[in-house]
Amino acid sequence: MNEKVNDQEILLVTEKDNNEVKAVTGLNEDGTPKTVKPTKENEPDFLKIDKNADVLENFFKNFLSQCKDPTHFNFFKIPSDMIESITPVLKEMLNNPESPSNKEFIDQYKVLPEAFAPQAYQALDESRINWDQLAQLGITKEKLEKSGSLEPMLNWQKSPVLVTIKTEALGESVYSDARLSFREDAEGNLKLRIHNIRNAPELNYPFMGATFTQQDKDNLRQTGNAGRLIEIEPKEGMKMQAFVSVDKLTNELVALRADKIKIPDDYKGVVLSNEQKKDLAEGKGVYLEDMKSKKDTLFSATIQVNADRRSLEILFLNNPKQSQSQKQAEEQNDVPKTFRKKELTEDQRASLTEGKTVYVSDLKDRNGKNYNGYITWKPDDRKTDFMFPTDYKKALEQGIVKPDDRHQVQVAVNSEGKTNEATKKVKEPLVQGQTAPTEKQKEKQENKQEQEESQQQSRGVRR
16 A cells, blocks of 8 residues: 555545546545546546645545445545546556556555544454354345345445344244344454344333433434434443434334534535534434435435434425425325336335335236236336246345235235135135225125034034
8 A cells, every 4th residue: 555645646436346436526425435537627626635634534534434335445546647647557457456467556556444544444354254154044145245235234234125034933934024234242253133123113211321202202203313412321331422213124223423423514415504514413403405316406305314324314304394396306206106007006105115025916018918026116216126926036035125014915815825814714806905804705704604603503402
């Protein structure tokens, strides 16, 4: 690593499995590098490194504390006047980084974030993972990679999605969904932590030594955030101010030390005032108008620190100040009402909104032939992904889809010929979305049961 810092140097960055070299201009609100193309015309925007300043140390401290996947990025430091000569060579060398000559060139400019902020972060060494032990829970390296969970977990984060795990109970295999993370015990041994799904956040019991007020409970239920800094004591004698939020996938309470979050100077194109930054740093929600979306449309909403996401999040609340642009933004985030001309039920659309994969039947191909399958809504891409049942089964086994519990009964009946307790005595076919007998079916079911009981009683009486 080139440790000498010249008067004018800039920071370049590449992403894993992507050799496109970009120049760093700062940090995004989620802690990832903000970049531009490394060209002369963009030079005024580059993050300039001065040998008499601690720019790199501050940058990497914030990067390592806020970015969820620090190891996803590789950094390089080069003299600013050599950008046009070094950048194309660096890009070429990165196509074969293990070549001795290439490696020597790359290492000359490579920057290790932890060297500038040694106390801020140290990635997990994958060799410490006991894969044989995880296999007993149905967890494999391939499964974590395909679900996009391995890299965040190696960075001490929770898996970004629910992962299906297998446990044994009374000789039977039991499958459940949970988020996973790695933690060290008191002896320094690496352990898998399972974050199970809870029916609701546990707000009536002390959390890390803190007791929630009624206002805290209301905030956590309504927004997922406490709305203020709370003093916690995770270990005896270790008191600290922290943001507290609800994990929206598991309903687990999550705390984040207040000093781990740096409030940015601007957010989605809106410059924050000192008062707004102070409110955000205290855990309060701040309403911003005319923020710019990824599609360059303006919208307004409340922003607030979320401890689970370790960054600011957008909350679309029933705020009297909401503008028409915000309502349009909310509508744009809605899942479609139909899929391939098939109208979706409210339950199906609700499940899609929650990121679940939904079963859809009676779709028609170009020849008018019926077929069935599964769909998942991708809000970032604003599109619906489709997969056939065989593909869905594989995806489910690999833990890369989230099953739709609203329609599990109907899917079982349609696909597997199964019934549930409420419908096992109903002889008539169930209709789409039906998980309980209709009044008419229930009446027939009760009448038949009464007749059977009457016959049994008659046979039991001797004259």
